[in-house]
Amino acid sequence: MSHLADTWTLTAQCPSRLGTVDVVTRFLKENGCYITEQQSFDDRLADRFFIRTEFTPQLTAFDAEAFEAAFADRAGEFEMVFELAAPGARIPVVIMVSRADHCLNDLLYRYRTGQLPIEIRAIVSNHPDLANLAEWHGIPYYHFPITPETKPEQEAQVAKVIEETGAELVILARYMQVLSSRMCEQLSGRAINIHHSLLPGFKGAKPYHQAYEKGVKLVGATAHYINDDLDEGPIITQAVESVSHADYPEDLVAKGRDIECLALARAVALHVERRVFLHARRTVIFER
Amino acid sequence: MSHLADTWTLTAQCPSRLGTVDVVTRFLKENGCYITEQQSFDDRLADRFFIRTEFTPQLTAFDAEAFEAAFADRAGEFEMVFELAAPGARIPVVIMVSRADHCLNDLLYRYRTGQLPIEIRAIVSNHPDLANLAEWHGIPYYHFPITPETKPEQEAQVAKVIEETGAELVILARYMQVLSSRMCEQLSGRAINIHHSLLPGFKGAKPYHQAYEKGVKLVGATAHYINDDLDEGPIITQAVESVSHADYPEDLVAKGRDIECLALARAVALHVERRVFLHARRTVIFER
Amino acid sequence: MSHLADTWTLTAQCPSRLGTVDVVTRFLKENGCYITEQQSFDDRLADRFFIRTEFTPQLTAFDAEAFEAAFADRAGEFEMVFELAAPGARIPVVIMVSRADHCLNDLLYRYRTGQLPIEIRAIVSNHPDLANLAEWHGIPYYHFPITPETKPEQEAQVAKVIEETGAELVILARYMQVLSSRMCEQLSGRAINIHHSLLPGFKGAKPYHQAYEKGVKLVGATAHYINDDLDEGPIITQAVESVSHADYPEDLVAKGRDIECLALARAVALHVERRVFLHARRTVIFER
Amino acid sequence: MSHLADTWTLTAQCPSRLGTVDVVTRFLKENGCYITEQQSFDDRLADRFFIRTEFTPQLTAFDAEAFEAAFADRAGEFEMVFELAAPGARIPVVIMVSRADHCLNDLLYRYRTGQLPIEIRAIVSNHPDLANLAEWHGIPYYHFPITPETKPEQEAQVAKVIEETGAELVILARYMQVLSSRMCEQLSGRAINIHHSLLPGFKGAKPYHQAYEKGVKLVGATAHYINDDLDEGPIITQAVESVSHADYPEDLVAKGRDIECLALARAVALHVERRVFLHARRTVIFER
Secondary structure, three states: OOOOOOOEEEEEEEEOOOOHHHHHHHHHHHOOEEEEEEEEEEEOOOOEEEEEEEEEEOOOOOOHHHHHHHHHHHHHHOOOEEEEEOOOOOEEEEEEEOOOOHHHHHHHHHHHOOOOOEEEEEEEEOOOOOHHHHHHOOOOEEEOOOOOOOHHHHHHHHHHHHHHHOOOEEEEOOOOOOOOHHHHHHOOOOEEEEEOOOOHHHOOOOHHHHHHHHOOOEEEEEEEEOOOOOOOOOEEEEEEEEOOOOOOHHHHHHHHHHHHHHHHHHHHHHHHOOOEEEEOOEEEEOOO | OOOOOOOEEEEEEEEOOOOHHHHHHHHHHHOOEEEEEEEEEEEOOOOEEEEEEEEEEOOOOOOHHHHHHHHHHHHHHOOOEEEEEOOOOOEEEEEEEOOOOHHHHHHHHHHHOOOOOEEEEEEEEOOOOOHHHHHHOOOOEEEOOOOOOOHHHHHHHHHHHHHHHOOOEEEEOOOOOOOOHHHHHHOOOOEEEEEOOOOHHHOOOOHHHHHHHHOOOEEEEEEEEOOOOOOOOOEEEEEEEEOOOOOOHHHHHHHHHHHHHHHHHHHHHHHHOOOEEEEOOEEEEOOO | OOOOOOOEEEEEEEEOOOOHHHHHHHHHHHOOEEEEEEEEEEEOOOOEEEEEEEEEEOOOOOOHHHHHHHHHHHHHHOOOEEEEEOOOOOEEEEEEEOOOOHHHHHHHHHHHOOOOOEEEEEEEEOOOOOHHHHHHOOOOEEEOOOOOOOHHHHHHHHHHHHHHHOOOEEEEOOOOOOOOHHHHHHOOOOEEEEEOOOOHHHOOOOHHHHHHHHOOOEEEEEEEEOOOOOOOOOEEEEEEEEOOOOOOHHHHHHHHHHHHHHHHHHHHHHHHOOOEEEEOOEEEEOOO | OOOOOOOEEEEEEEEOOOOHHHHHHHHHHHOOEEEEEEEEEEEOOOOEEEEEEEEEEOOOOOOHHHHHHHHHHHHHHOOOEEEEEOOOOOEEEEEEEOOOOHHHHHHHHHHHOOOOOEEEEEEEEOOOOOHHHHHHOOOOEEEOOOOOOOHHHHHHHHHHHHHHHOOOEEEEOOOOOOOOHHHHHHOOOOEEEEEOOOOHHHOOOOHHHHHHHHOOOEEEEEEEEOOOOOOOOOEEEEEEEEOOOOOOHHHHHHHHHHHHHHHHHHHHHHHHOOOEEEEOOEEEEOOO
16 A cells, blocks of 8 residues: 555564554554554464554654554553564665675665665675666675685674664575574574475475476465575465476576566565564564 | 454544544543554555444443443434443354355354354245255244345345344345345445456356466355445455366366355455445455 | 467377488478477487477378378387377366365366367365365366275276376376375376475475475475385476565465465476477476 | 577568468468467457567578568568578667666666667666666667757767667656657667656656555556657556555555566566557567
8 A cells, every 4th residue: 555654564473362453553542643554463372463554654753763662561561572663664784795786686676766765775795796787776885705614704794784774673684604503593584585496395406306307387486484494484475476387497496596586576675665564473463 | 263252343434534443432431441453554545544443341330331322422413323342242143145155054063163243034036946954053044035026025035034034134145146236335334245256357148267267276156235236336355276187067167166255255254344445435354 | 388279299109210300300291291380309428318399291181190100100210209299188187185175276267268279187185175166167076085905996096097087198187195106106107296385395294384494485296206215206386475574384284285286287287298208307397 | 498509580561461471481381381370350440460570490491681672572472571580689779768767777687687689788877877777788878968958968968879889679667758749750660668667648747646546556667669649559468466555655656666567577578579560659568
């Protein structure tokens, strides 16, 4: 949904308990906030409650800090964690790439044309190849080569960029390097990866060639939060595209690229619009 | 979402005004009702608010009548119209058909296998052709022939069946007859029609042949509430399927049948799960 | 493509070699056969050629036997295997089921309404549950219970039905039993199975529950020829459907059912229209 | 299908007549050309035959001119028009734009990354806005302003660029100007336009706003060859995307942009791979 200039977003989750919606909506009413869109879901297997609310303050002066402080009291009773996002907030982002540019180009176009409410503060790569593309968009590009020996140092460099730019989201747009457990942990819940195939069975080297051998009729891509288990974090989006016998392995790779772009861009959009809730190994996603 | 045995559904709409969500959720909280799923939307162009809530009463005895009476007071302040649906409620339905059986067969299968929470009380047709199919499913079949001269009498017969069976929803599963304005009015908001093509430009006779002449690459179907303007009521679902040059007009008709089944079944499911809100000429639909 | 009453289909495959198309098309020309639709493909990795031709004889008397005999000579030079199918040919079929009826019902409807050019000669099951459904369609139903001890005898009973009915295609419409290697071999290339999930990683018990745990956003189905490796034969069709956090395991199962119907019906249609070519572990499919 | 370096493409069409395939395939055989992929179709309502053949010459020296000259004799007997395309041929293209850049950006990316076998020789616009984008890609940009009075002169300027660049294809990537009948005629069969909506009924001003008013659940785009009847030429591709009540008119426009990019890029790819055959008001498309 397109938003008016004064639409705030409140997201929260907590254990299931009578009154979980009321504690949010009553507070909003009492503070003169009109709810324009709201979705809540109770996961009865996990006994966990999730809510996302868009609202417009009816008072001329809306004091976000005061709002948060006051709401924290009530939320505390429900062990509720919550976040408030300002209208038009643009999440600071660092994008990590390797040599392939399809996902990066797609993200940059959506960024440049204002389709993604993000602010790309840096592009980090273990290769110099995509520096030109970054330059044209006026985004700093950091080339940090990596070898098995220099991995800890390289990751420290990356971490420094993430910290110094204040990035709240890291997008691994075909970064092709396995992050260390330590880095995975640091980025938990705020790093999105795109994985080359929907089919877990084709992990390992040359997945598209394996898929070709088997004669699959669909190729896919999965965007997920990273965790320690490479390519196995909580899923945000999945997408597929048809292929046929006339698609040789290189064609599968090409179609895979298209579908990777779509799945990643969609996942990033859902995340920055605060539509994705992470709990344990699963996500709850409130699509508009 | 699959439901527990004790999930009630409350749906409501009213003019936009501060507190529209709160009036619902506070009442539920006060009455010991746990909200398991909720969606609300404010249409800022229509200045209209819509909400759908699923909840499970935490009290052993839930008195629906008392609930409705008590809530009516509060809702009244917001000019809010609302409806409460009991767990496992099955909406009584009358299906109207002509000779084509594809949509009817599809609905009957979903009905027989418990996929649609409806109770088909009668099938009405202006032709005798589908009596066998009805019989096998144990559903009364009324054959009311129609001619231009007998139309008022025939519609009176149909209306009588609808009334006597207590049908809350009428499904026009390829009925192929234009209803009179009077009947459209009587059935306003509770009769769903399926229209043979997505493309308004191909109205009139032999739409699929017109589409063939133009070389379309997609055929579609639209399910909508009926209104006076034939095939132009508020849209509930639309679906499409690819076609190619190798599809002759009869193939387009066949593909159209498949897509009509899907669009109609989906529209009926959304309606009976009380996910469709009708306001003016548009619908608000809370998909799960 | 819908067909005229006199359209024959010739399918063939052979090793790649100069003149593979010419040997077919020249013969058709010389015999006064007009080609209405043709597709050929050379798999350059397998060095294998595939062709499917629809043609209408221009001579009043077309002698199929003489045609086959004469063409066999030329085809032999190319080590070409071929098949000729008469206009309107309906392939004799045996369907095997267990208790679930969704795929069977879908096939029966398409059969009854003439959408599938097959002739269902028998339905075989290890359970009595679906006898009524078979009876209503006037199709013999064989109930052959199975236990680990009686498996060889039961399979012999099944094989006898297949043989006596002259079935050229066996459809495993959720049969739920692992066929013996011997039976797999007997049915090689002429038995189509539907597998409950697109994702090879979720094989084993309760695949939909595993998928739920992982929070997948898509569920799928694969229709394939059976071979010794259970659920791993050459793929004919794959289909997917979106799911969300609000879909509990039982909802995934329900959505899986829908997608299984579609994938299986599509695979059967492709097979009986002689659009599927089997070579080694892969299929070549000429979609219309 | 990805191609070997030596794959030529031969496309042809002619009136239906016995021997239409044979005249092509026999010639190829006689000239030592191995057919790697072939599709033919006979439109029985139009009595017209279409064929597309990919082949690799087995002789070390393949003389295209001699091939064409020799084949022309035989083709003439069938009133067959044909075209031969060299391996790796890149069609010279001129792109026409106005202010919107979404389609242009999409085409430029596919061009830059080698996904489209075209050579963009110029970008022409009636506005200066997109000059930067062209410059970054190193493509000449011509700004020809237009007013009702200067339209003939402006079109003459455009025509001159098309001629001087040797463009074989003109892509109207949201050009937003109605071409004169004369220009339409000049560009007949070699200019592809993208139209903002699938629904012919919403022609005229603000189509997405009209669609919003009606509450459509799908928006679409159509790519077609231009002809005199604005937005009504022979269709190449159509695509759709879901929308909901939460999509305001500006959201419909945004989703429309995405789907326009996809439909246009797909149409251009089909055209330059010589998969589109134009005959009368319809197209025959041999998808791979």
